[in-house]
Amino acid sequence: MVESLFVLMIFISMAALFPLIYGTVYRVEEQLDPERRTEWELFVLQLRKELYMSHSLKITDEQITFIQEGEVVSIEKYKEGIRRRVGGRGHEMILQEVSSVQFYPCDSSLCTRAVFKNGEKERAYLHLFAGEAI
Template identity: 30%
Template sequence: MNSRGFTLLEMLVVLAVVLLVVSFLPLLLDVRWLHDKQNEFQPLEWQVFLQQIKSEIREAKELENVSTTLYAYKPTGEKVSFEMYGTLIRRRVNGQGNEIVLQNVSNVQYYLATTGVQITVTAINGKRYEAFVSTFFPVRVRR
């Protein structure tokens, strides 16, 4: 009886060859589109930035705005700043550190009030993002 079909060994060899070819597939694909996405303003990153700055503003006893830098003075004596650094916004504590909190930014403006801070960020692509961060208690504003 001469039946036609594949043996288990033949199927394993074919599976091994297919897996080998598939493992090299990512190297053959053009992944430049991932790099292009990295140079865009990310809305999710904006939301994380807002959460970070909300925390700092609500803990502050005093706020100060100097050009494109926001200073939050905490009761513990720390001075936290959010400042432009090229196309980035970085967070620093007491003038030290370099924590990047937002990327691909062309301009940032802070408008201070005793009840909170109006934040306006302009992305590199020209789109504007605005938010108002309110405080729980009135905050002293340095002029």
């Protein structure tokens, strides 16, 4: 009888601790998986650099085009990602697993909004320098 009570007490203690352990493991896993955020930040940095070195910016809903070193460069939504093309050729994927993207002017900036396949949403504001048209 005493042994049964002892086993029941251990089982109840373990059952009470399970949600705490599960929550901790979930948070650690979330912190160890920053790949999507890092990929987004790299995309924004590359876009900022491209815009800084370019002119004649044209913005449409899912595409931006500009001239860089005499070549027309486009960054556009393509299937489940965003790709970069130079002169209408090439296929350099610069952001993956994107369900939708939107480029739009806001004040003197280019705003970018993306929704990833897992439901995460990201947004960036890129300042446009003098001489860049919207």
